[in-house]
Amino acid sequence: MTGQEQAILGILLMTDGYISYETLAEKLNMSTRTVMRLIRSMETFLKDFSIMVEVKRRSGIRLDGAKKDLEALRQTLELEKTVNYTANDRILLILLELYQSEEFVKSYYLAYLLNVSAGTIQRDLEEARLAVEKNGVMLVSQRGEGIRLRGGLHKGRQALAKLFRRYLDLRNWSAERQDMVFLERLSGNVRKELLEFLDMQGLYRTYKLITDFDYTLTDSFLQEDFQNLVLYTHILLHFPKLKQIFTEDGKNLRLDTEAMYPRICEFARKVKKEEHIQLNKEQICDLLAVYLSMRSNESLYTVYKYxxxxxxxxxxxxxxxxxxxxxxxxxxxxxxxxxxxxxxxxxxxxxxxxxxxxxxxxxxxxxxxxxxxxxxxxxxxxxxxHSLFISEGERGYIIIHILASLVEQEEENQRIRAALLCMSGIGTSRMLAQRVKKRFPRIEIVKICSAADFQEEMMLADDIDLILSTVKTEPLSIPALFISPMPDEEEFASIGNACEKIAEQKLRLSFTGNMEMERKEVQYQPDTAMRKLAWMEDILEGFSCKTLWAKNLDELYEKTAEELFRSTEKRRKFVTLMRKRGEQGCVVFREGMLLLHGRMDEELGFRVYRVQGGVDCISAGKSVKVEYVVVMVAPAQASSELLDLFSCISAELVQDEGLAEAIEAMREEEIFRRAGLLMSRDIFH
Structure with a gap:
């Protein structure tokens, strides 16, 4: 049963009394004719439940059956609806739905079909759009209408063939073992959907049609190109509906002068004889274009040499x-x-x-x-x-390369670059360094200096993650711990806690969007302070505290974007960026406080929001309830000076209770004052 049929039955089951074809069509964004056709196609399915579709003139239709039979149908639909699809499954199902629809498809219908939220569907649609655009097909949306595919008919067939080829392997295919054509990518329910969509019997007839016409094709060309020819031909022969979705452009008609054109015409005559399908000149030329693009087996090991x-x-x-x-x-x-x-x-x-x-x-x-x-x-x-035979030995070396990267990333996330700050930087500092190294192998002591020689900008330039100091210091933008020259167990525990926090930050905090933190070299010039003051004024001018209502993390991203930007495009871009960050793990500075940060065109913003009721998210592999959100948005080409101002605020959230308490109490004036003092200290340090 298709998603459209499920949607119609779902509405009929929820409707008391009769409902007109027109109302059903309007609810599902279909034509009345499509609704009538789908209802007729479901009559056999409904008979299994002893249910009939009752039609009453001038009133509409309703499901006629015993209460227990209607309940059995409802449970069957719920069972199909509660299947948990992976993101990969959903994107395929969305594309299959769009390839079957001559009209716009509404996103809420797709959400109903796949049993996910509207936010998840929007994210899946973005991935689907990127997938089809690579093949010259557009996924367009129209306000109030929905979404649909557009493009040239030849490109549309090619995109669909490539989509199928991603999941199928036609090598060693036989009529008895058609289930063996699937690669291990799809869940059982999605395979069933794809089987219904593909018409496997028709695909096998096409496969036999081509191999009977020219048995040398399978050995003469790369397997992926031969499979592409089979799939494209099957789509051309058995998917006439694509003509209503895509437009014929005739770009390949000039190929009728090619030497292979008569050969393809001969194949077209075979198609007419065996399949009773008449191919026109444009279809023959489109098929020839696919044939001419095929690569011979001789190029198997040279085609990838570039x-x-x-x-x-x-x-x-x-x-x-x-x-x-x-x-x-x-x-x-x-x-x-x-x-x-x-x-x-x-x-x-x-x-x-x-x-x-x-x-x-x-x-x-x-x-x-x-x-x-x-x-x-x-x-x-x-x-x-790619039709390649990769031996066990070659696979082993590929795995070694990837494992090496994973181990390096893990080690880099665990390594802490530390500096020791002592009164003289000579005596106890060396002993302290040895004790710290012995206790914490992940800590790398890269700098030892005296209180007189200490300059924070030099620490920033050396990419220091943690300062261990035996002397009292002013509040710093770099995490710093005051410890004794001979640390006790409590002090060692505080060092360990600081290392854990820094490791998490190094993995997730980055204005550049990378997984590793990138610190930019600080350049101090005479007018640096004036530029920073101007940035600080702009940041504070737009500052505000508000309360938001959101049911989940996706909705929180969307509500935050609505508060920050007027442009729909910027909102979409911000939500996409935050979702990608969230997939890697949300940045929660302290219990219940989420940081959203990134670079967006020429935008600049600093906001604090209370989330009414809170939302759940994943941070450091654990589920956390978020009740407060701190938002920092910098321009795409922001200088390191501006990023330093934001960094000093985020560092304060980690090190100091005062700013966090002000946020939790939503004391707007105190947050404003503290943020201003922090940035001023950074400017005039």
Whole structure:
């Protein structure tokens, strides 16, 4: 049963009495004719429940059946509706729905269909838009109407064929084992939907039609290109509805002068004879365009030799793994370069008929079983997608490169760069350094200085994460702990707590959007103070405290965006950015206080919001209820001087109770005063 049919039955079950076809069509954004056709198609399904569709002139329709039968139908629909789809499943189902609809589809209908919130659907639609745009198809939205696909008919077929190819593998396919064509990507329910949409019997007939016409195709061309030809031909023959969704542009008509044109015409005659489908000249030329784009098997190990191709393949392989591993791989430039170089050499070895041998493969499986399994699965899907045979040895080296990056990221997140500040910087400081190193191996003492020589700007330039001081200091923007030259257990515990907080911040806090914190080199010039004062005035001028009502984190992002920006585009961009940050883990400074920060065009903002009732989020792997939100927005091209002003406020939230207490009490004037003092101290330090 399709999602549209489920939606119609859901409305009929909730309606007391009759409802007109027109009302149903308006609710579901369909034509009256479509509603009538769908209801007729459901009659056989409803008979299994002993239910009929009763039609009454001038009143409409209703479901006629015993109470227990109607309840059984309701439970069946609920069972189908409560399936938990992954993000990958949802995006595929959304695209299948759009490829079947000649009209606009409303987002709330998709939310009903997939049993998710409107916010989740908007995020999925953004991912779906990016997926189809890569293939020359647009996903357009129209206010009050909904969303739909648009573009040229040839591009639309190509995009759909590529979508299918992502999930199917037609090698060694037979009529008896059609279930074997699926790659291990989709849940059972989504496979069922895709099977219904694809018409597997029709696809197999197309497969046989092509191989019977020219049995050499499977051996003469790359497997991914041959599969693309089969899928495109199947779509051209058996998906006539696409003509109502996309527009014919005739761009390939000029191909009728190609030498292979008569051969494709011969295939068209075979189609007419066996499938009773007449192909016109434009369809023949479109099919020829696909055929001419196919790469011969001779190019199997040279087609990926270009650096740009290998680079894109490297990013593709890493992107597939990022979601499951929960780590940034494509952002690790060294990994991309190392893995790209390995793939280049791997193609050379394939061309020469040699294979790499990885003796550490067994040890890797034992030491990193879960990570190994995830990487292995993605390499397998990658190799099938590109028709490559990647040996065990080559896989082992790919896994080693990725594991090295994961270990480096973990070590970097754990390493704390510390400075020791003592009265003279000579005597007790050395002993203290040894005690700290012995107790906390993750702490790297990179600087020891005396109180007389101490300059915070030098600490910032050296990328210091923590200052351990045996002398009292002014409040600093860098986390600092006052300890004795011979720390006791309580002081060691406070150092350990500080390290944990810093490790979390290093992983998540970044105005640049990267997973690692990037500190910019501070340049002090004569007019630095004046520029910072101007920034401070702009920040404080727009400051405000308000109360927001939100049911969940997505709605909180949306409400915050509405408060910050007038432009719909900026709101959408801000919500998308915050969701991506949230997927990596929300930044909660202290219990119940969430930080939202980022760079947005020319925008500048500092706001504090109380969240009525609170919302749940994930921080450091734990569920946390957020009751307060601190928002900091800087321009996209913001200087390090402006970012320093925001940083001193966020640092105060970690180190000092005063500002946090003022926020919890929503004392707007005190928050304003404290923020001003903090920024002034940063300017005139």
């Amino acid at each position: 650096d740009e191709d290998v680079h894109h393949m490297t990013l593709e392989l890493l992107e597939d793994m990022e979601g499951e591993l929960g780590k940034s791989l494509t952002g690790d430039r060294e990994l991309v370069e190392r893995l790209g170089a390995h793939l280049n050499l791997m193609f050379d070895r394939m061309h020469l008929g040699t294979m790499a041998d990885c003796s550490d493969l067994g040890q890797l499986k034992q030491e990193y079983p879960q990570i190994y399994k995830i990487i292995e699965k993605n390499i397998d899907a990658f190799s099938k997608r």
